[in-house]
Amino acid sequence: MIKRAHIRQFLAVVDAGSFTQAAARIRVTQPALSSGIAELERLVGTPMFIRNRRQVRLTEAGGRFLPIARDLERGFRVADDFGRDSDRQATELKLGVIRSVPGEFLQAIVAALRSGFAIELVENSDSELRGALGNGRLNMALVSLRAGEAGAHVVPLYEEPLAMFVAADHPLAGRVEVGPDELAAETMIARRACEFLGATSRFFTRHGVRPRFALRSESDERCLQMVAAGIGITTAPVSLAIDGVVPIRVAGYDFARTLGLLIDPAWAALPDVAPLLADRGDTIGAVAAEWRRARVDAAG
Template identity: 40%
Template sequence: MLDRTLLRYFLAVVDRGNFSRAAANCRVSQPTLSIGIAKLERMLGETLFIRNSRRVELTAAGVRLSAQARRIEAAFLEAETAAPAEAPKKLIRLGLLSTLPSSWVERALAALRDSALSERLEIVEGRQSDLPALLGRGRVDAAIGVVDGAARDPLFVEDYGLAMPLSHPLAHRPEVAPEEVAAETMIVRRHCEALAETSRYFTARGVRPFMAARTTHDDRALAYVRAGLGVTVLPRGFQGEGVAVATLTGWGLTRRIGLMIEPDSRARLAGAETLQLFSDSLKASAAR
């Protein structure tokens, strides 16, 4: 079956006279258009253009295809015009901090599903270091991640603590000293935005534990902890997912989670119900 996109590339070359102007008209790169034309020629088993340095000319096979392609494109346009018009849904492209608890994200998405909002949501996950770049390049309209202390109205603020399996002897303690876990095996969350601060905290107190595993996935880190492979430092929000989280003595680090909006998207996102409901759901989960 012929691909409509390839036929449009072909007609653009016919109408524009060369590949570079045709590519600009189709809003693709010239290599992309050239690959498409070559694919079309392979599918048909015939050469469609005679190429030279100044312009391209149709072969006999190209002339035949030109008439057919125009009829096909006209039929497509007629069908599109006859189809009932439907207002396009507003697309919300949201950058999402990868270290937010999966259960919170699931709850927020369930709230969106139950509300049956007309907007569409596209989620782009990333580490904290990735989110500013995603916003700056316009890849996302907004992002939910760690904001600095000057940011107004964060969604929530939470501290970090030591995550242990519920069977651990210290699991019932609200606070533990680093010396008490000096002999513990540790799990390293390599994607954690507080990894450097965590390392400095333990090193300054002479705690250099054995590292049993290094992971970039929180669900895997939780599985390791629940299985008794080791303990790890996690944001407080992961408490209750089969692990106990105790405050570390002298460890006052917190993270402020807030909403960041790309400046050029502010007007378009004004009144975006999807963004508001998603943010409110995360905030409610943090308050539980």
């Protein structure tokens, strides 16, 4: 008989992409996880994963089983909550947030939601948040939307370009645009929370720019503060600008992001949740429009 542990183990491997990371995520040993997956595969009568040294991916049968597993996990969570205060549960909102969301913007979004919901924030990477949303551990996620991502439960908020930030007294601060080769002698600061970190590295490597790094940090605030202090330069979405830094365009560096909300359809359809979301939709839209006008359009 398939048990909840089998479903949790299966989803953990899917979301993590490896047995090692999945075991750490659900706090079991890797042999125990492998044994659980093997038992699940025996119960369903077919392999669920293709394993090799570089990655773990679903078989065709595993892909068909995935939406069933998602639904089962949601059902288990509803069962866990059965008998509790229904009003309190219906208005709980677990909101996932990527680390590069500007603090002031998040503050405004949360303020727009807090009158109707008891909010719990979860900060994590884009992939982790999407996985948690997919298996019902989050209700909404504020992330950078992917190309072509759309639908009734995808709410775009605002789009913004990335720019190179330099200190206000930097020799390049007066320039509108620079070539990537002009940055070869510059010291860089790496924003580890950047959605385009890998793509940015490849961009500069293609142009022969292999800089020294003064700082690598998960904190966008720390990175921009150190740019203002003059110890290095960094790329960032224009809305992250702080006093003492100046954005400049790098020729050919055309990355942009669209921040948006992903909403769990099952949660959004709950009778007590749907009207609350509808009531706050216009407010959230107004917050995003004002932020874009004040922080993105002004930077352009």
